[in-house]
Amino acid sequence: MQYEKAAGRTVHEVTLTAQSVDLPIPGGQMYHAMTFDGQVPGPTIRVTQGDVIEVTLNVPSTEKTGHSLDNHAGQLSAVPNFLAVMPGKSNTYAFIANYPGAFKYHCEGVNVIGMDQHVLSGMYGMVIVDPLNGYHKLLITRTATQGGHVVLNNTLVDPAAYEFTLQFNQLYLNSDGSYNQAYMFLHNTTWTVINGKPFGYDPVVTKVWKGAGGQNEAAPLILPVGQHIRYFVVNQGNMPLFFHIVGGQMDRVTQGNMVQAMGTQTWLIGGSQDAIIDVVYDQPGAYVIVNHDYAAIFSGAAAVQLAQASPAPNPSDAVPPVSSLPDTSIAQKTFVHCECTNDRAAQLGNMTGQ
Numbered sequence: 001m002q003y004e005k006a007a008g009r010t011v012h013e014v015t016l017t018a019q020s021v022d023l024p025i026p027g028g029q030m031y032h033a034m035t036f037d038g039q040v041p042g043p044t045i046r047v048t049q050g051d052v053i054e055v056t057l058n059v060p061s062t063e064k065t066g067h068s069l070d071n072h073a074g075q076l077s078a079v080p081n082f083l084a085v086m087p088g089k090s091n092t093y094a095f096i097a098n099y100p101g102a103f104k105y106h107c108e109g110v111n112v113i114g115m116d117q118h119v120l121s122g123m124y125g126m127v128i129v130d131p132l133n134g135y136h137k138l139l140i141t142r143t144a145t146q147g148g149h150v151v152l153n154n155t156l157v158d159p160a161a162y163e164f165t166l167q168f169n170q171l172y173l174n175s176d177g178s179y180n181q182a183y184m185f186l187h188n189t190t191w192t193v194i195n196g197k198p199f200g201y202d203p204v205v206t207k208v209w210k211g212a213g214g215q216n217e218a219a220p221l222i223l224p225v226g227q228h229i230r231y232f233v234v235n236q237g238n239m240p241l242f243f244h245i246v247g248g249q250m251d252r253v254t255q256g257n258m259v260q261a262m263g264t265q266t267w268l269i270g271g272s273q274d275a276i277i278d279v280v281y282d283q284p285g286a287y288v289i290v291n292h293d294y295a296a297i298f299s300g301a302a303a304v305q306l307a308q309a310s311p312a313p314n315p316s317d318a319v320p321p322v323s324s325l326p327d328t329s330i331a332q333k334t335f336v337h338c339e340c341t342n343d344r345a346a347q348l349g350n351m352t353g354q
Helices: 002-006 115-120 181-186 342-351
Strands: 011-025 029-036 045-048 052-059 089-096 101-106 124-130 138-146 149-157 162-171 191-194 221-224 228-235 241-246 252-255 258-261 266-269 274-280 285-291 302-308
Touching: 011 045, 101 115, 101 228, 101 274, 115 162, 115 181, 124 162, 124 228, 138 274, 162 221, 228 241, 228 266, 241 274, 266 274
Parallel strands: 011 052, 045 124, 162 228, 221 302
Antiparallel strands: 011 029, 052 089, 101 124, 138 149, 162 191, 228 274, 241 266, 241 285, 252 258, 252 274, 285 302
């Protein structure tokens, strides 16, 4: 990639390691997960439009099957780049991130065979590509009264935002925690997950993780009221995502670098599709992010948010790396929270000084 460096592009060298592990689900059970780096979703990668991503997939000799890596953030031939990497081997490829957005990466199984099991068992993640010229200011439209009449009250909000990542998926499981392909074909979901966990941000209503401790303790998202909030959303799964904020409205919905809607209630995000959603919460209180499919809500797709006067630490798996661009990311304090192994939780704690 020396020619890319000479051309002035920033090169991001990323290494992901395939790891099959057992991870917890509600009810004190475990399921057989396939992961990148021992966590579901895999690590979030963040770059700027025009950067080069050089990614290496390692498959340890202890893995019982091969894996692969398909990256939606780039334009490159699937063959040979996305071919299977067998146990004890590795593969490296590189691409230019030409378009902004929030993109999916995922395992393709062994040359597509078993792709459904690998992805739906946890081998997926997100690449955020920030627009080269930065994010636009957010237009907030409200109403006011003036001289006894109702008038529009428009405000431009600075692009800098408190940012969150939300990745939706499904689990299709047998009673022993193994993958059930027949359930997948029937769309018979066992659990719906946000960032790998069903109800992982819901300590209030369902309390399925309440008292679990460590990285599994249920925790809401904490938002500063009146501030710019930016969500990077990817539908990693098999079912449509009807993204909705109970008690809220979306001030702006962007896909790629095009604004698609302003002031909308629900946004449809198809499988392997994304959206960047900007919101300002005017009032303190509770606002719940859901997939507004009732089966999805009651099987795990609900995340409680609390809007309050001042910021507070947030779950680490919902907060992306800060952007390298100015006037983009407002840094947040986090605590370790993840669908991950204890070893990975310890690594994340060391990385963040926790």
